[in-house]
Amino acid sequence: MKKLGIYIHIPFCRQKCNYCDFYSMKWNDGSEKKYIEALANEIKTQSKELKGNYVADTIYFGGGTPTIIKHDNIKRIIDCIRDAVEVDKCAEISMEANPNTLTLENLNAYKDMGINRLSIGIQSLNDEILRQIGRIHNSADALGAINRALESGFENINADVMFNIPGQNVCDIEEAITKIISRGVKHISFYSLKLEKGTSMYNMEKINKIIMPDEESEREMYYAGRKIMERNNMFQYEISNFSNMGYECRHNLKYWKQEEYVGFGPSAHSFINSIRYSNPPDLKSYCENGLINNYERTIHEKLSEQDRMFEYIMLSLRLTEGLNLDEFNNKFDISFEKTFKAQTESMLKNLLMEYSGRNVRLTKKGMDISNYVIEKFLP
Numbered sequence: 164m165k166k167l168g169i170y171i172h173i174p175f176c177r178q179k180c181n182y183c184d185f186y187s188m189k190w191n192d193g194s195e196k197k198y199i200e201a202l203a204n205e206i207k208t209q210s211k212e213l214k215g216n217y218v219a220d221t222i223y224f225g226g227g228t229p230t231i232i233k234h235d236n237i238k239r240i241i242d243c244i245r246d247a248v249e250v251d252k253c254a255e256i257s258m259e260a261n262p263n264t265l266t267l268e269n270l271n272a273y274k275d276m277g278i279n280r281l282s283i284g285i286q287s288l289n290d291e292i293l294r295q296i297g298r299i300h301n302s303a304d305a306l307g308a309i310n311r312a313l314e315s316g317f318e319n320i321n322a323d324v325m326f327n328i329p330g331q332n333v334c335d336i337e338e339a340i341t342k343i344i345s346r347g348v349k350h351i352s353f354y355s356l357k358l359e360k361g362t363s364m365y366n367m368e369k370i371n372k373i374i375m376p377d378e379e380s381e382r383e384m385y386y387a388g389r390k391i392m393e394r395n396n397m398f399q400y401e402i403s404n405f406s407n408m409g410y411e412c413r414h415n416l417k418y419w420k421q422e423e424y425v426g427f428g429p430s431a432h433s434f435i436n437s438i439r440y441s442n443p444p445d446l447k448s449y450c451e452n453g454l455i456n457n458y459e460r461t462i463h464e465k466l467s468e469q470d471r472m473f474e475y476i477m478l479s480l481r482l483t484e485g486l487n488l489d490e491f492n493n494k495f496d497i498s499f500e501k502t503f504k505a506q507t508e509s510m511l512k513n514l515l516m517e518y519s520g521r522n523v524r525l526t527k528k529g530m531d532i533s534n535y536v537i538e539k540f541l542p
Contacts (some may be wrong), residue, residue, distance in 0.1 A: 164217055164218045166218060168425075169223070170431055172429060172431040177299055182364045184361060190231050199236045200454070209248075214248055220251040222241070229258050234273065259284065262300040265281075267311055270311055273315075283321065289331070292331055320348050321350040323352045327375070328376075341391060344395045349410040350410050355381060356375075401482050419481055420478065480533065510539065
């Protein structure tokens with residue numbers, strides 16, 4: 164059977180962060196109950212297509228704040244997934260979490276139901292910056308959450324860390340990453356803040372209430388964080404992701420390797436049989452339609468062979484291991500070396516790409532301008 168990733172979108176938060184453009188609503192108990200019923204029904208509707216054809220080897224709870232809902236409901240969702248599709252006994256089951264939702268009671272419950280990876284939204288350990296970006300935790304909450312997770316037996320822990328925040332500097336980054344690694348975290352997602360239209364910080368920047376760091380400062384923060392992680396044996400396996408060996412996020416690797424996944428919940432995306440589709444970002448209609456098992460889905464595209472090829476190149480080059488020539492040639496039945504000879508030679512000449520055995524990959528210089536490099540392979 165084919166391997167499958169499953170994504171569950173939990174669309175609730177206590178309050179929306181000032182930089183966030185993911186689909187989420189303010190949590191209340193009534194909305195949670197309606198949502199869980201609709202979600203359980205949606206998972207059941209997919210069982211005919213999934214059962215006997217796929218085995219789920221990754222499950223990922225994202226949001227929103229998944230840990231805001233009752234842990235009994237998390238267990239119910241996992242049970243529904245197990246009823247709908249075979250789940251690999253060694254599946255990676257990840258859950259995103261805000262620090263102040265990770266009580267010992269919740270952590271022990273998550274562990275008992277099979278969740279084996281946590282992704283904690285720390286973002287910064289500077290309390291003033293956390294207030295500025297609208298986080299509802301402080302640095303003590305963040306470090307305490309890591310300690311409780313380890314105490315509960317979680318070994319596979321990711322920390323989200325953000326740089327390029329107004330008012331942030333290199334020392335903030337160095338201190339945060341050093342403290343996080345010293346606590347025993349095995350994976351760090353290290354993101355540069357990009358202001359998305361419609362967010363509070365986007366609007367603030369437009370009226371000069373905040374000033375974003377310049378490009379040189381942004382790169383200095385990135386290099387400083389990367390240097391500390393490399394020094395602590397946390398290797399970069401994707402442009403924004405670093406981990407100890409063996410602790411890469413298997414679910415996210417599915418996206419970067421163009422593997423199949425199915426998403427459940429409002430705004431969730433899926434990629435099955437070369438077709439991309441998504442659920443509308445509308446909790447009210449999702450719950451109403453869920454009562455009658457009539458889920459609306461938006462078909463974004465059935466990828467052509469050329470589209471799949473470019474997307475495969477784009478995603479592979481995000482990984483530090485790069486694109487494996489033999490895998491590409493077998494997948495698309497053409498020669499990468501011949502088809503993209505001009506582009507590759509130009510990138511090699513300018514030290515933006517390099518060969519490593521049968522892989523072609525971005526250099527560190529190439530990663531700094533990855534969008535420029537990838538655009539050269541556009542059809």
